[in-house]
Amino acid sequence: MKDYLKLLILVGLATPILVFADAGTALKTDTVRAEPFADAKTVGNINKNDSVDILNKKGAWLQIKTKKTSGWVRLLSVKRGAATVSNNAKGVIDVASGRAGTGQVVSTTGIRGLSAEDLKAAKFNEDEMKKMESHTLSASDGQSFASAGGLNTVKLAYLKGAK
Amino acid sequence: MTKLLISLILASGLFATQTMAYDFGKVLEDAAKKKIEDVKNGGETPATATVPDKATSPAPESGTSSATTSAATAAPPPAQPEFNWKNPSKEEEIALGREITGSLLGAAPLVKDEALQKYVNQVGRWVANQSERADLPWKFGVIESTDINAFAAPGGYVLITKGLYQKLHSEAQLAGVLGHEIAHVVKKHQLKVLQKQQLLGYGAGKLSGLFGKNDKLAKKALGTGAEISARGLDKDAEFEADRMGMVLATRAGYDAYGLADVLQTIGQTNKSDSSVALLFKTHPAPDERLARLGDSVGGSLDNIKAGKTLENRLYKLN
DSSP states (O other), X not given: OHHHXXXXXXXXXXXXXXXXXXXXXXXXXXEEESXXXXXXXXEEEEOTTOEEEEEEEETTEEEEEOSSOEEEEEGXXXXXXXXXXXXXXXXXXXXXXXXXXXXXXXHXXXXXXXXXXXXXXXXXXXXXXXXXXXXXXXXXHHHHHXXXXXXXXXXXXXXXXXX | OHHHHHHHHHHHHHHHHHHHGGGHHHHHHHHHHHHHHHHHHXXXXXXXXXXXXXXXXXXXXXXXXXXXXXXXXXXXXXXXXXXXXXXXXXXXXXXXXXXXXXXXXXXXXXXXXXXXXXXXXXXXXXXXXXXTTTTSOOEEEEESOSSOOEEEETTTEEEEEHHHHTTOOSXXXXXXXXXXXXXXXXXXXXXXXXXXXXXXXXXXXXXXXSSXXXXXXXXXXXXXXXXXXXXXXXXXXXXXXXXXXXHHHHHTTBOTTHHHHHHHHHHTSOTTOGGGHHHHHHSOOHHHHHHHHHHHHTTTTTTSOOOBOOTTTSOOXX
């Protein structure tokens, strides 16, 4: 009973962290600009792990606000979600959502995961393989599908790995 | 009653997986050793095989490692057409991929929805067309699993779980995910792992006959096939597949950030959630992947015309 109370209190504490849907965290140091363009005026910068509020998205840019500055940064410099929730709180959330002890989830709903063990024990299934093969499309099938969706190819070289 | 029993068995299986998470490397090593023993038990002389942790590729013929030596002294290979591990043909690559994918399908069958399967093949085929291996007979499928994951096998086989598919909000995101898997095939990431393993652990000659009548030995040596998918690739292969996948989807006319969107979503999934257990074990953290992708992209997409997201064309699952 005591534990149950403790759990409720902890859940209460943990919840506010999760309600800010537009909270973000800087993944690295980057320039904050006045407009969503690479050559727009610099208005400040963000550092790795800074908390940011995500206000808007435009193309490859996010409009953000931090304690120190506000403006636009590149989309890939910010991750959605607040900085790491502590392990304790995470565990509590798991209990509260019925995720702790994965067995529960399996036994109540009959859903199936795909663990390393499952893969190791797997046996070749010829029927399913044949089914998969029956859906094989040609290059021109792909082209027709793209045209139907108004997709046009773009010339772009592969990217180099960052140092 | 039967249902309950099955649930219990499944539950215990999952529990075992969780415990394993703490020493995954050891488990893999054991699995590799076991496989070698399996092969040896198939009529070979017993030997003390050691699996090197970091596989550096020695010249296959030189027989420098103890494993290779013991393999060389074992019974002579049966007289069958040999599987060319050093330089597999396209057909051999496809045969290998079929073996692996068929096993994956044994663990989780295709979702029984013809329209869905056709749709992922359409998107996948179009993205694959943008790669330098458009000649492969690309095959895509959505499998019945609540896990969040996707798999690729040599020769152009790509599977995505229903759990991951249900996290998607647009066709561009699907294209990004498939692009990542297509990149693994194009760069032969899985094939290289298998080659290394075969050349080091078993000796190339022992895997003859993948196409022969007695292909049992080859099958045994491959393990269950799907096992390779549980092992994961090195981090750099994953980062490379992210970069290439993003470019392939962009070339196909999609919004360049579909894959990044999905990585954001995965990053928000609770790390202790069992649905991402295998994914997180076999891939670098989503944050790291996003940051690396950002470093590589820099301003290189600034002059690319914005691609399409096609939210409305994403096939909705019932």
